[in-house]
Amino acid sequence: MRVLRIGTYAEALAASGAHPFVRYEFAPEAPLEGLAHPGGGAVALVRHSAKRGAVLSLIGRRLDALAQMLAQPEVAELLFAEARAGLISVPAPLLDDLRERFRLGPGGDWEWMVTTVNPPLSSAEGRVLELGPEWAERLIAFLAQHNPRTDGEPFARAGQRWVGVVDDGVAGAVGELAACGCAEPNQGGILALAGITVRPDRRGEGLGAAVTAALTRPGVRADGAVTLGMYADNDSARRIYHALGYRTEVVFASRVVTARERRG
Structure with missing residues (x-):
């Protein structure tokens, strides 16, 4: 499989299957760093967190495509572009796939939510x-x-x-x-x-x-x-x-990872 390099919001939104995380976490006018599965439904995008710095986030509608992307060397190249350890977020069902590919360090599991409706008035x-x-x-x-x-x-x-x-x-x-x-x-x-x-x-x-x-x-x-x-x-x-009115769109497993040592 050959992953595709993408650099615009429009490309990322299309390749992710219009995933809400891409829609609402990235600026339409800003360039981005990312990769896309050639069959669609999965992207790997560098997201900048104010507190945690650069995070490589794997996002999409297809878990099979995300798992395939995770195994590609281009993902590791993007993840470790600036340091020997990188922070990555994958959908929680792919945690075992992440463990097979990398050496896992600290992190946690969290839910990303979004709402597009006004909440009901709270009594307090x-x-x-x-x-x-x-x-x-x-x-x-x-x-x-x-x-x-x-x-x-x-x-x-x-x-x-x-x-x-x-x-x-x-x-x-x-x-x-x-x-x-x-x-x-x-x-x-x-x-x-x-x-x-x-x-x-x-x-x-x-x-x-x-x-x-x-x-x-x-x-x-x-x-x-x-x-x-x-x-x-x-x-x-x-x-x-x-x-x-918030809805959970994805449950992420986020971990600091390092490359596994090659044997042989």
């Missing part, structure tokens, strides 16, 4: 407040304590919007954070959510849904879609997001 949404840069230190501490795996980085980049729910303070003092979340533009230019966190003693009150809905509605209105990623073991978060 009226309590959601805008949080400015003066909240940065408190947000960082809050996330470190209650959601250390998050990709949310308070006010680390321009374009972030942080919101939260704050407890009533004593004698006019500012209260403690009960919940927070962020929306910021992704590589494709549409809003992606991160850092959705609720303090453990306040869970079950609808605060996570309220924060998510408040961040989602403006993005759907402006761009027609909003995305988010969540760790695949977070069942309670999944229920909340799905109830708000």
